[in-house]
Amino acid sequence: MEYVIEAKELRKSFNGVVAVDGISFHVRAGECFGILGPNGAGKTSTIRMVYGFSPMSSGTLQVFGIPITEGWRAIRYRIGVCQQENTLDPDLTVAQNLEVFARYFDIPRKEARKRAAALLDFIALSHRKDARVPELSGGMVRRLVLARALINEPDLLILDEPTTGLDPQSRHQVWERLERLRAKGLSILLTTHYMDEASRLCDRLIIVDHGRILVEGSPADLIRRHVGEDVIEVVTPDEALRTFVQSEQLSHEDLGHRLIVYGRASDKLFRKVSHEFCHQGCTLRMATLEDVFLKLTGRELRE
Amino acid sequence: MNRISSIALSGRFIRVWQRNLTVYQKIWKVVFLPPLLEPLFYLLAFGVGLSMLVGTVQYEGTAVSYMAFIAPALIAINVMQNAFFETTYASFVRMYYQKTFDAMMATPLSLEEIMTGEIIWGATKSLMATIVMQAVISVFGLIQYPAGLLIIPVAFLGGMAFGSIGLFFTGTVRAIETFNLPIFLFVTPMFLFSGTFFPLDTLPAWAQAFAALFPLTHLVTLARALCIGTLSAGLLWNVAYLIVFTLVFFPLAIRKMHQRLVK
Numbered sequence: 001m002e003y004v005i006e007a008k009e010l011r012k013s014f015n016g017v018v019a020v021d022g023i024s025f026h027v028r029a030g031e032c033f034g035i036l037g038p039n040g041a042g043k044t045s046t047i048r049m050v051y052g053f054s055p056m057s058s059g060t061l062q063v064f065g066i067p068i069t070e071g072w073r074a075i076r077y078r079i080g081v082c083q084q085e086n087t088l089d090p091d092l093t094v095a096q097n098l099e100v101f102a103r104y105f106d107i108p109r110k111e112a113r114k115r116a117a118a119l120l121d122f123i124a125l126s127h128r129k130d131a132r133v134p135e136l137s138g139g140m141v142r143r144l145v146l147a148r149a150l151i152n153e154p155d156l157l158i159l160d161e162p163t164t165g166l167d168p169q170s171r172h173q174v175w176e177r178l179e180r181l182r183a184k185g186l187s188i189l190l191t192t193h194y195m196d197e198a199s200r201l202c203d204r205l206i207i208v209d210h211g212r213i214l215v216e217g218s219p220a221d222l223i224r225r226h227v228g229e230d231v232i233e234v235v236t237p238d239e240a241l242r243t244f245v246q247s248e249q250l251s252h253e254d255l256g257h258r259l260i261v262y263g264r265a266s267d268k269l270f271r272k273v274s275h276e277f278c279h280q281g282c283t284l285r286m287a288t289l290e291d292v293f294l295k296l297t298g299r300e301l302r303e
Numbered sequence: 304m305n306r307i308s309s310i311a312l313s314g315r316f317i318r319v320w321q322r323n324l325t326v327y328q329k330i331w332k333v334v335f336l337p338p339l340l341e342p343l344f345y346l347l348a349f350g351v352g353l354s355m356l357v358g359t360v361q362y363e364g365t366a367v368s369y370m371a372f373i374a375p376a377l378i379a380i381n382v383m384q385n386a387f388f389e390t391t392y393a394s395f396v397r398m399y400y401q402k403t404f405d406a407m408m409a410t411p412l413s414l415e416e417i418m419t420g421e422i423i424w425g426a427t428k429s430l431m432a433t434i435v436m437q438a439v440i441s442v443f444g445l446i447q448y449p450a451g452l453l454i455i456p457v458a459f460l461g462g463m464a465f466g467s468i469g470l471f472f473t474g475t476v477r478a479i480e481t482f483n484l485p486i487f488l489f490v491t492p493m494f495l496f497s498g499t500f501f502p503l504d505t506l507p508a509w510a511q512a513f514a515a516l517f518p519l520t521h522l523v524t525l526a527r528a529l530c531i532g533t534l535s536a537g538l539l540w541n542v543a544y545l546i547v548f549t550l551v552f553f554p555l556a557i558r559k560m561h562q563r564l565v566k
Contacts, residue, residue, distance in 0.1 A: 087406035
């Protein structure tokens with residue numbers, strides 16, 4: 001089977017600092033693949049190599065079976081990229097942003113007009129087609145960036161933190177569009193540090209930190225493997241609970257003011273804990289990707 | 304070996320040029336005013352005001368009016384300013400604040416094509432401004448035709464020279480304020496000492512030799528010969544200098560921008 005992206009031992013260093021340290025992964029056709037990681041983990045550096053923006057320091061990388069170093073131009077004709085920063089053209093109107101971008105892909109003017117109109121409809125911005133970019137809200141800007149990345153009808157969509165900084169309504173607007181695209185069979189490569197976003201959109205994902213892959217799998221699979229099904233959180237745990245958890249050899253994390261117990265079908269355990277050790281409050285909830293992420297990448301601040 | 308192919312230049316640079324033209328078409332009414340009004344201001348101030356004191360200037364052995372002397376210099380300065388300010392301030396804004404080049408580098412355009420498009424656009428602005436200015440100056444009868452028509456291709460060549468060195472500075476400066484330095488050390492001395500407002504042969508020999516390094520000196524010489532209609536084979540040296548200047552700074556500009564943008 002041919003992969004849309006096949007990366008082997010990707011490495012990238014800038015001025016002696018290693019940003020990507022031997023990452024290998026592949027993306028199948030029609031799949032949404034996520035790269036998760038804290039700030040500075042190497043997510044953006046990785047995808048910049050995939051679309052031929054940054055040269056690799058070493059490794060091999062094929063997109064659509066074409067090596068990026070030789071076929072970068074042929075590859076770029078077939079991909080759409082939403083960069084993290086707003087790179088829309090503030091000198092142009094909303095519709096012109098799409099039409100001018102279409103020229104970069106040698107799309108004839110008439111066809112570009114047609115596609116631009118359809119895409120503006122898709123992102124619900126037809127009524128603002130003559131507005132200038134600085135007049136748009138953050139959510140509109142993101143949707144327009146997405147529309148612009150689709151102007152060449154790509155086979156692969158690359159999204160670098162597509163919803164960072166958006167309000168909940170706008171995030172759902174973007175997600176809903178991405179789900180429609182995925183349903184049509186578009187392959188998607190996405191970076192994010194929002195776990196709900198990854199759980200909702202990604203078929204498979206990798207969690208990276210310090211330029212290396214920590215784990216790979218589907219969201220549900222990763223949760224089951226690394227956390228379990230449920231999580232019990234106890235606020236201000238006492239020594240009795242700590243002793244209990246240790247003696248029972250329960251998988252847990254002690255944050256001082258909060259104790260987190262990872263488990264499987266923990267109803268009985270929860271009843272015991274809440275009955276015997278719970279003073280300030282304790283909750284039983286389903287395990288999430290966020291638990292996996294924090295367990296693997298730690299809880300220190302990344303800046 | 305893993306580098307994205309080092310030289311990837313094709314006719315696609317025209318897409319970048321077109322993008323700038325599309326923006327220009329929205330604001331052309333404002334952009335056309337300076338080349339229209341500037342020669343009028345200068346001719347009024349220097350030509351009418353100063354020529355009372357100066358009278359005529361000796362040029363190639365003949366006496367020409369001071370207005371006829373500075374009119375071609377105004378064209379040459381206008382060529383310099385249009386291309387230079389386009390590929391410094393305007394390109395820097397596109398590069399740094401608007402991330403226009405970052406967006407382009409996710410499309411089939413190469414960095415080389417983007418930068419070529421920028422420089423040729425700068426030269427195009429010089430060309431368009433020259434045509435407007437030339438029309439105004441022609442009304443005063445200060446340009447001899449048909450030789451004067453050659454000013455148009457010369458304006459484009461001059462635009463390429465100044466556009467290339469402008470983009471070289473854009474690839475080099477740390478912040479937009481730093482452009483003060485090349486303007487203070489490069490543009491201002493050229494504006495004054497390129498045979499623009501007084502003949503170069505009034506300067507000491509060492510200063511003349513120094514002025515011969517300025518691309519504007521050669522552009523002024525060409526524009527003046529074409530306006531006054533004193534064509535000679537020696538002008539080919541001036542053309543050659545501008546071509547060589549472009550051939551040096553054009554690849555240097557691309558290299559600097561490569562170092563700056565490709566990480």
